[in-house]
Amino acid sequence: xxxxSPQRVAVRSSWPRGFAPIAILAALTxxxxxxxxxxxxxxxxxxxxxxxxxxxxxxxxEQQNPGWRVDVQMGGSSRGIADxxxxxxxVGMVSRALKPAERDLxxxxxxxxxxxxxxxKANPIQNLSDAQIVGIYTGKIRNWxxxxxxxxxxxxxxxxxxxxxxxxxxxxxxxxxxxxxxxxVIGDNQQGILTVSKDPNxxxxxxxxxxxxxxxxxxxxxxxxxxxxxxxxAVVQSGRYPLARPLNLVTRPDPTPPVRRFLDYASSPQVxxxxxxxxxxxxxx
Amino acid sequence: MGQGDRLLLTLxxxxxxxxxxIVLVILGFVVRESWPALQxxxxxxxxxxxxxxxAGPSSEATYGLxxxxxxSLAASGxxxxxxxxxxxxxxxxxxVYAPRGIARLYRGLLLILGGVPSVVVGFxxxxxxxxxxxxLHPPGQSLLAGILCLTLMILPTxxxxxxxxxxxxxxxxLKAAALLGLSRPATVLGVMxxxxxxxxxxxxxxxxxxxxxxxxAVLMVAGNVIxxxxxxxxxxxxxxxxxxxxxxxxxxxxxxxxxxxxxLHMALVGCVMALAWWLERQEAYG
Numbered sequence: 160x161x162x163x164s165p166q167r168v169a170v171r172s173s174w175p176r177g178f179a180p181i182a183i184l185a186a187l188t189x190x191x192x193x194x195x196x197x198x199x200x201x202x203x204x205x206x207x208x209x210x211x212x213x214x215x216x217x218x219x220x221e222q223q224n225p226g227w228r229v230d231v232q233m234g235g236s237s238r239g240i241a242d243x244x245x246x247x248x249x250v251g252m253v254s255r256a257l258k259p260a261e262r263d264l265x266x267x268x269x270x271x272x273x274x275x276x277x278x279x280k281a282n283p284i285q286n287l288s289d290a291q292i293v294g295i296y297t298g299k300i301r302n303w304x305x306x307x308x309x310x311x312x313x314x315x316x317x318x319x320x321x322x323x324x325x326x327x328x329x330x331x332x333x334x335x336x337x338x339x340x341x342x343x344v345i346g347d348n349q350q351g352i353l354t355v356s357k358d359p360n361x362x363x364x365x366x367x368x369x370x371x372x373x374x375x376x377x378x379x380x381x382x383x384x385x386x387x388x389x390x391x392x393a394v395v396q397s398g399r400y401p402l403a404r405p406l407n408l409v410t411r412p413d414p415t416p417p418v419r420r421f422l423d424y425a426s427s428p429q430v431x432x433x434x435x436x437x438x439x440x441x442x443x444x
Numbered sequence: 445m446g447q448g449d450r451l452l453l454t455l456x457x458x459x460x461x462x463x464x465x466i467v468l469v470i471l472g473f474v475v476r477e478s479w480p481a482l483q484x485x486x487x488x489x490x491x492x493x494x495x496x497x498x499a500g501p502s503s504e505a506t507y508g509l510x511x512x513x514x515x516s517l518a519a520s521g522x523x524x525x526x527x528x529x530x531x532x533x534x535x536x537x538x539x540v541y542a543p544r545g546i547a548r549l550y551r552g553l554l555l556i557l558g559g560v561p562s563v564v565v566g567f568x569x570x571x572x573x574x575x576x577x578x579x580l581h582p583p584g585q586s587l588l589a590g591i592l593c594l595t596l597m598i599l600p601t602x603x604x605x606x607x608x609x610x611x612x613x614x615x616x617x618l619k620a621a622a623l624l625g626l627s628r629p630a631t632v633l634g635v636m637x638x639x640x641x642x643x644x645x646x647x648x649x650x651x652x653x654x655x656x657x658x659x660x661a662v663l664m665v666a667g668n669v670i671x672x673x674x675x676x677x678x679x680x681x682x683x684x685x686x687x688x689x690x691x692x693x694x695x696x697x698x699x700x701x702x703x704x705x706x707x708l709h710m711a712l713v714g715c716v717m718a719l720a721w722w723l724e725r726q727e728a729y730g
C-alpha cells in the first residue's frame with residue numbers, strides 16, 4: 160500500500176473543483192428537457208431582463224389559478240428563441256423586437272424598457288451628443304475634458320457578448336462589436352451600476368428601469384438624456400425615447416390553450432402593478 | 445482478510461470507480477460540447493485570432509482564447525507568487541515562533557478567511573479595492589485587483605496546509621536538531637525545510653488549482669476586457685470569467701467555443717497536477 164501523505168490527498172481532492180459549475184450545468188441541461196406532464200405547467204426561458212418580471216407574473220398567476228405552475232429560467236434572449244424553436248420551453252423571454260429571421264415565432268409585448276447612459280453622480284457632464292457617445296465608445300475620445308468635463312480619463316463600461324442590451328446599443332449607434340474599445344466589461348445591470356457608482360469617471364449603458372430604481376434608492380449614478388430626450392419611464396411610454404425596446408414573450412405561432420391563457424394574463428391590466436414595481440413601462444394595449 | 449474487510453474493500457473500490465467515472469463523464473461532456481468549435485475553427489484559429497467577438501455575424505466572428513489563457517495564468521501565477529511566501533512564513537510563525545494561544549487564534553482567523561465566499565471577496569474588491577487602485581492607475585478593475593483578491597482566497601489554503609506539513613514532521617528529527625545545539629534558523633533551514641518540502645510544495649499546487657478555478661471574485665474585479673496582461677493595471681478576462689459571463693447567453697459556435705475554453709482550463713489544471721506528480725517523484729527518487 161502506498162503511503163497516504165497529506166499532500167497527495169490534498170492535490171487529488173482539488174481536481175473536480177473548477178468543473179463543478181460545468182457538471183451542475185450538464186445536469187441541468189439534461190434535466191430541463193424532461194418536464195412532468197401532469198397538471199398545467201408553463202415553462203418560460205430567456206432574457207435576464209424580462210425574467211424578474213415574468214417570475215412575478217408567474218407567481219401571481221399561480222395564486223389565482225391553483226394547480227398551475229410557471230417555471231421561469233433565465234439565459235438570455237437568444238436562448239429564449241432557441242428553446243421555443245426546439246420545444247424545450249413553451250414561452251421564450253426576449254428583451255428586443257423579433258428579427259426578420261425570427262418571424263417564424265409570435266411575440267407578445269408585455270412591457271417596455273429603455274436603455275440609458277449613466278455616469279457617476281459626481282460627474283459634471285449633463286449632456287452627450289450621439290457623436291460624442293460614439294467617440295467615447297470607439298476610443299476616439301478618451302478624456303472627459305474633450306466633452307466639457309473635468310480632466311480625467313474615461314472609464315468605458317461595455318456589456319459582454321451575447322446580451323441583447325449590447326446588440327441594441329450597437330444597432331442604435333451603428334457600431335460593430337469589435338469597434339468598441341472598453342475599459343471594463345460587465346455582465347448584468349447591477350454590476351454596471353455598482354461599477355459606475357464607485358468610479359467617478361465611468362460611463363455605462365443599462366436598463367432605464369433598473370437604473371431609475373437604483374438611482375432613487377441611493378446609488379451614486381445619474382442618467383443622461385439621449386439627444387436631448389430625458390430617460391424617464393414616462394418618455395419611454397410616450398414612444399419618444401430613441402433607445403427603447405419591447406419586452407416580449409414569444410411562442411410558436413399556434414400556442415396551446417394553457418400557454419395562450421398565460422400570455423393573455425401576462426398582457427392584461429392585472430399585471431400593471433407588477434410592471435410598475437419593476438420600473439418598466441406598461442405598453443399601450 | 446475478514447468479511448468486514450472485504451465489504452469495506454468493495455465499498456471503497458466502488459466509490460473510487462464512481463469518482464473516477466464522474467471525472468471521465470465530465471471530460472467527455474466538455475469534449476463533446478467543444479467538438480463543433482474544434483472542428484469548424486481548428487485549434488489554430490482558437491489561438492491565432494487576436495480577439496474574441498463570437499456573437500457577431502459568422503464572417504466577422506473571432507474566437508481567440510489566447511489572451512484569456514494568458515490572463516488566467518497571470519492572475520493565478522501572481523496570486524501564487526504572493527501567497528506562497530506569506531503562507532509558508534505564517535505556517536512557520538504558527539509552528540515554531542508563536543506562543544500556543546496566539547497560534548491557535550491565528551489559525552482560527554485563517555479558517556474564517558478561508559470560509560469567506562468568493563462573491564463576498566469580489567464585492568469587497570469591487571467596492572473598496574478597485575477604487576484605490578483606480579486612483580493610482582484608472583480604471584482600477586485590473587489584473588492587479590484580480591491577483592490581490594485571489595491571494596486573499598488562496599492564502600488560507602497555503603498557510604493551513606503548510607502548517608499541517610510542519611506539524612507532522614517526525615519529533616525525533618527535531619529533538620536531534622535540538623540536541624546538536626542547532627539554532628532555530630538553522631533547524632528551520634537545515635532540518636525542517638528539506639523534510640517538509642514535498643508537502644509544502646503540495647500546498648502551493650493545491651492553492652494554484654484553487655486560484656485557476658476561481659471565477660466570481662475575478663469576474664467582479666478584473667475588468668473582463670479581452671486583452672493580453674501586459675501590465676498589472678490592464679483589465680483582463682480569465683477563462684473561467686469568460687464562461688461565467690457568456691455561457692448563459694451563447695448559442696451554437698459561440699457556446700461551443702466557450703466549452704473549448706473549459707477544456708483548455710481543464711488541461712491547465714491537468715498540467716498543474718502533472719507537475720505535482722513529477723515533483724513528488726523527484727522527491728521520492730532524487
